[in-house]
Amino acid sequence: MSSGALENLVVLDLTRVLAGPYCTMLLADMGAEVIKIEIPQGGDDTRAYPPFRKNRDGEQESLYFANINRNKKGITLNLKSEEGKEIFRRLVKKADIVVENYRPGVMDKLGLGYDALKEINPRLIYGSVSGFGNTGPYRLRPGYDILAQAMGGLMAITGAAGGPPTRVGSAIGDLLGGLHLTIGLLAAVNARNLTGVGQRVDISLMDAVIAATENTAIKYLESGTIPPRMGNRYAAVSPYDAFQVKDGKIIIAAGNQHLYEKLCTEILHRPDMITDPRFTDMPGRLKNQDAIQEVIESTLADKTMEEAVELVLSKGIPAGPIYDISQILQDPQVKEREMFVEMEHPTLGPITVNGCAVKLSETMPGVRTPAPALGQDDFEILHKYCGLAQEEVESLREQKVI
């Protein structure tokens, strides 16, 4: 098997910006035929998002779009026109999956909501991702990543102790939404093999972020105390933090009793800290983190980051550097794992895109084709799935249906 774990799946992709396109990128990386459907005028908003590069036609072209839409085919379709709707319905008959990230209700208003589409194709799996999901009082509110991070509770637990709530530096709400949508779609594919019918997958960015706060609610409900921001520390484990050494900070994560004792004897040369009543168990170490930190930092004060990491690791204790992106790109592990891939783009030239973090031994996801130019596959797709001839496609273009 070569072309991917999902090579049997045809996906109609109406998504724009990030959460939805991230999901369909994963599906495409794993071999699904993803047909990105864009509005004829301008297409996906992110075609106008930075970073840009002056392309071979001398125009500013988005690398943001190029990264997240590789491996997808691209067609244009005006879903507000009757002809556009009709073509979409014909595509739906042949598709396994429709994915969209419009605000709830938009597809229904177009007459293309799940209830209408499942009449055309009962095997269809219909996935949507929106700010707050398709049910509940906020369903029609506009949703953005930062709102999900704020209302989902991730900002409230991220940041320096005593400092303000802090947004995660990437659009993690969108990505979590896209990951949950991918899981829901693939689970629905499995269910369809059992029942013969499709279903609807409904993902909310806020839900996905709430899930990513893991046991914050359980801690609060049990203690009555709102878990505070605590910088790089973790409420359940200590020592487990960033520690200052000669030229910067490194991470040491002595996650259990065994690792703590090893740290005391082999790095700190302070076996007395094993039996010191302040530190004998995890609750004690959590309460007395500052004291442990002082000993660690004074012991490693004359070591560079590299030396300190090497020393601690050599004793089998988890440690590592805090990397910025330039260091990640140079790292031998990252290269071996192919987490960045160079490819040739027809107008941008050579570009680097993110690799896929899902590694499958027999059907390895890969970066095969560059992101589509607007409408580049109009003829191929409309011919393949709707049987249209070249003249018919041209006529649709003249009518601005595509």
Place this chain on the structure above:
Amino acid sequence: MSSGALENLVVLDLTRVLAGPYCTMLLADMGAEVIKIEIPQGGDDTRAYPPFRKNRDGEQESLYFANINRNKKGITLNLKSEEGKEIFRRLVKKADIVVENYRPGVMDKLGLGYDALKEINPRLIYGSVSGFGNTGPYRLRPGYDILAQAMGGLMAITGAAGGPPTRVGSAIGDLLGGLHLTIGLLAAVNARNLTGVGQRVDISLMDAVIAATENTAIKYLESGTIPPRMGNRYAAVSPYDAFQVKDGKIIIAAGNQHLYEKLCTEILHRPDMITDPRFTDMPGRLKNQDAIQEVIESTLADKTMEEAVELVLSKGIPAGPIYDISQILQDPQVKEREMFVEMEHPTLGPITVNGCAVKLSETMPGVRTPAPALGQDDFEILHKYCGLAQEEVESLREQKVI
């Protein structure tokens, strides 16, 4: 269909702590029969993780464990004993999926690595999640969430402008690993329907975090500048930030030209800011964020958070509060979406656990059964899948195999 999208799948779950158990929680929530296999002495480490509650037997019992292991069955098995290995191999014959999060090589040393297990069951899908994955120079390094956050680049982009790299306040590296593992396993299930054979899914926490930095590498490679930490701001869009009002901060996300113009006319009453050359396009607004922030904050200075959110939302501009967990638990949207579920636990009594963020219309994931007591399903599972009689199970217990 009622019991879930994955009701046909039998999962042998050797995972401990968070990344692996998060994956198998999702599989179990969606109806898979997840058989959690623990060491007979003490079981999963997280049975000793806080938060705790004094249970009906008067002992401290972990709510951490109870949250993340609901819906799973539990057996004990000593995989270091020959009898334990033999029972595991008999279970593998009947299983669809094995999941583990040992350090790479541990299962091979036990004679239970993927190469050995696929001989027993070629349809087996074998999933692993580890700090750095199963290949590359760091494969044998110990992995922890905080190391993945640090080495995967999420810490470097999270935090206040000018402040230190900041860990996301939950174990987001573990969760991202668990989500990617779930996607890989479900993709492999689809592939198995095409080919008849299983394969290996290999997830690295560091890879999963790198993927979650989205286009950080692309920005760096194109500009040569390492993307800085920028508090709650976002490099691609402005105004899109937390803004101070009378009694706290709220989020406003005017993500495109249309929303910006609406904000200027309907909230700020400053139509001149639309044509002001500093703010006419997104690059300009990104460069002059402080000036826009000043106007927004002075306009909303006399509004409470609730009033300000309501006002901005009423004009169709995305806005919302920054919630802590107590507010999330009270929120009507969160209740409607069932993101927290109350259940009865046999020893802990009534507890609240996280709901599932994957909403499937026909096979809704749900919380059905409490996390297992250590070894509670030994007889049921060993009888069902290995045909053992009660005496045989008792004899295994006496031999400390279970």
